[in-house]
Amino acid sequence: MAGSSHGHTPAAWTGVTIAFIGFCVSGAFTVLASPLGFWAGLVIVAVGGVVGMAMSAAGLGRPKGAGKPGSAESAREVASVES
Template sequence: MAGSSHGHTPAAWTGVIIAFIGFCVSGAFMVLASPLGFWAGMVIVVLGGVVGMAMRAAGLGQQKNAHPTHQVASAES
């Protein structure tokens, strides 16, 4: 989608960054063989999704009709 702004919103960036941090935490504790730390990281991943959805609900995400549909011209001209 050239020229689209899909995902380039504060809600998307914040949710993805929080989820990425959660994956890093889970990965580190997996290597350290600590199940409690692993699951804490997974909670952070889920928290990233919740924060992203909350920010979108607050108006910081992409609007539903931000991209109008394109009409294809008919072959009969």
């Protein structure tokens, strides 16, 4: 998928960053043997997903249909790969 813009949006970056922080929190509290902190980290991971979807719905994500077979963007990608 050379030239793909998959995931290069503010919604994707924000959602993944929040989820990564949640995984780090959860991992740290796993090592510290604190179940409450572990579950709090997993809640942060879920919040990252919700924030990413909300930002995408607000127009900060990839446009609908972009990159799907038959779309103008997909045709440009194929043409650039073939040349």
